[in-house]
Every structure is written in structure tokens, then in C-alpha cells.
């Protein structure tokens with residue numbers, strides 16, 4: 001985007017164009033003027049100071065593919081509505097699942113976002129465990145697991161306390177001892193466990209739950225392991241980053257969000273299963289108005305969505321444009337920016353010697369807050385510092401961790417350079433209480 005460097009990451013509220021269709025359709029130049037108004041008010045992920053969220057600038061190959069998807073207007077609901085794209089979907093997801101260690105037969109289904117991938121995973125897990133008619137069943141995850149799991153409980157009609165959040169260690173990772181105790185506890189209570197959800201890349205600090213230990217517990221209790229890798233799974237694609245997400249391939253199901261760090265245009269999420277037949281076992285209805293599928297099941301029978309855009313094309317073209325070297329460069333850059341910022345912030349001291357408390361992990365996320373602030377002091381410090389940062393065209397987010405507000409940087413934007421990181425550290429240094 002030609003103006004990405006000059007427009008602020010977060011624009012001021014802008015004028016809105018007319019809303020309702022007029023009696024006569026508008027001419028192209030009028031439509032363009034109206035479009036401009038909307039674009040001027042848009043969030044600008046391409047600005048080098050855009051570090052608040054998991055939404056990087058869009059990869060050009062995926063933008064092109066998005067236009068082509070719209071123009072082709074195929075429908076992966078059924079193979080005769082998207083012959084080549086359905087084949088591409090099956091082949092690419094098979095490759096992805098295999099590359100991430102889920103085995104030879106693994107495959108999956110694309111979804112409009114990670115929330116839907118997580119939901120479908122849990123519905124499959126419930127079917128595989130034969131617990132469809134047990135509203136008292138529970139799902140175990142950590143305190144830091146994503147809010148989309150709460151929605152899944154609601155949609156699945158489970159009890160109000162069905163999502164059991166377990167303690168994390170000081171690094172923000174699910175504690176396997178707490179998990180072992182919980183598995184025993186719920187068994188004694190007579191409430192079956194649908195699945196354990198481990199997170200590979202938590203939303204605030206990018207922590208990775210200890211997957212090998214968790215997988216071993218799941219195996220011994222015969223419980224499905226879903227790994228929410230919406231943030232972290234892409235690190236499993238590249239050999240020298242794999243050690244950041246050890247044990248990814250032990251999952252029964254895995255959520256991957258290429259719309260996050262890789263910059264594939266929204267939406268791009270996939271759910272991968274070690275045994276993909278559970279998708280059709282769970283969701284197939286038969287499509288009486290369609291010819292039978294050539295390769296097993298129609299796309300619309302392998303997930304919750306019926307008609308959907310052929311989003312696989314964006315992922316395919318984006319990954320082919322990057323190559324493994326391009327993917328590696330994105331991951332390298334993101335991790336390097338996080339460790340550089342971590343180092344800059346670690347050196348900061350207030351005049352009275354106060355330091356920052358940093359929350360991070362092996363990925364590209366970092367949250368921080370001055371040591372020793374109480375809840376209300378953290379609220380005013382974070383609001384004021386966020387405002388000062390915005391004046392410098394640096395956008396951070398402001399998550400609440402327990403009862404303390406932090407500032408959070410997501411270092412996935414390849415346009416963010418050392419200049420921005422040093423400026424950020426300067427503003428934060430000036431914000432430390434005297």
C-alpha cells in the first residue's frame with residue numbers, strides 16, 4: 001500500500017461515506033471517492049509502528065489469490081463446484097499436516113478463523129470419545145488458553161463449568177502435574193474428559209505448553225489432545241525453529257492460523273487431524289442434491305461450514321511465493337525483533353532503580369509492566385504510556401494479566417525496524433515511575 005508509511009497505524013475517526021444504495025447506481029469515480037473514505041479510516045498493519053496485534057501486513061501473493069478466488073467464485077462445499085480447488089485443498093492440507101509431524105494419513109479442513117478450527121476440533125474429539133450426549137463432560141486447558149474455547153463450550157451445549165482452566169508455571173505454560181491431578185479428579189467425579197487443549201503460543205506472551213508431557217498423559221488416559229497452534233504452529237514448518245514447539249506432531253488435532261504471522265489474507269485458518277476421518281464421521285450429512293464425491297467426502301461434509309470461499313488458494317500461492325526460505329526469514333525476523341526489544345527493555349531502570357517485569361516466551365510476543373505497580377497504578381501507567389507511544393506512531397495493545405494491565409508488543413510486522421524498537425524503549429524509559 002503506497003501510503004502505509006505515512007498513515008498512522010491507528011487513524012483518527014474518519015468521515016463516513018453514504019451508506020444506503022441510491023435510486024441509481026453510482027459512477028466509478030463516486031464509488032472510488034467513497035472507498036477512499038473507508039480506507040482512510042482503516043487500521044494500518046503495514047505501518048512500521050503497528051505492533052499491537054497478531055495481524056501483520058498482507059502477503060502480496062495472497063492478496064492476488066484473494067482476488068482470483070473472488071473472481072472464480074468456486075465453492076469448496078462440493079467437488080463439482082470447485083474441482084481443482086478441492087483437490088488443491090486436500091493436497092496442501094495433507095502436505096502441511098505431514099510437515100508438522102501429524103503422520104502420513106493426516107489431513108484437515110480450512111476454516112474462517114481459529115475460533116472455528118478450535119470448535120470443530122472439540123466437536124470431533126467429543127464424537128471420537130462417544131460423548132455427544134453427555135452435557136456434563138469437561139474440557140481441560142490452561143489459564144492462558146484462548147477465549148474461543150469458551151464459545152466452543154456454549155455452542156456445544158456443555159455445562160457452565162465445562163471449561164476447566166488449570167494453573168500455569170512461571171513461564172505461562174500448562175503445568176503437567178496439575179493436568180495429571182485434574183485427569184484423576186474428573187474421572188473420580190464421573191465427569192468424562194472430552195479433550196485436553198494445549199496451547200502452542202499463548203495470546204499474550206507466546207508461551208508453549210509442554211506438549212510431550214501433556215501428550216503422554218493424554219495417551220495414558222485415552223483422552224484426545226487438541227493443540228491450539230493458532231500462533232505457534234507455523235514455527236514447526238522450519239527445521240531450526242521446530243525446537244520452539246517441540247511435540248507439535250503428537251496432537252490428535254491442531255489449529256494453525258496462517259492469517260497471523262505468515263500474513264495470508266484473512267481469513268486463513270486450518271484444522272489438521274491425525275485421523276482426518278473424524279471430520280466426516282462428525283459432520284457428514286450426505287449432500288442429496290450433489291453428485292457423489294470422487295475422493296471420499298465433499299468439503300462441506302468435513303466441517304461446520306457449507307458454502308465457503310476457496311481460501312486454500314491464498315495459502316497455496318502465499319507459501320509458494322515465500323518458499324521455505326521466505327517462511328524462515330519471516331520467523332527469523334519476528335524472533336529477532338522480540339529478543340532485541342526484550343534486551344532493550346531489560347536494560348531500563350527508573351531513577352529509583354525500578355525495572356520492568358517482562359512476560360515472553362520463545363516466539364515473537366512480549367508483554368511488560370513496571371515492577372511493583374498495583375492494579376490501579378498499572379491501569380493508569382499503561383493507558384498513559386500507550387497514549388504517548390501513539391503520539392510517536394507506535395501502536396501497542398493493553399492486555400490485562402491477572403489484575404495488572406500490561407503493554408504488549410507483537411513483533412510479526414516485517415516493516416518494524418531497530419529504529420522503532422529503540423524509540424519504543426525510549427518512550428517506555430520515560431514512563432517509569434520516579
Ligand SMILES: *Cc1c(COP(=O)(O)O)cnc(C)c1O
Pocket residue numbers: 054112113114115116118146148199201202203228229230231257269
Ligand atoms: C487468534 C487465536 C485464536 C482464534 O483465532 P481467530 O482466527 O481470531 O478466530 C485461537 N487461539 C489462539 C491461541 C489465538 O491466538
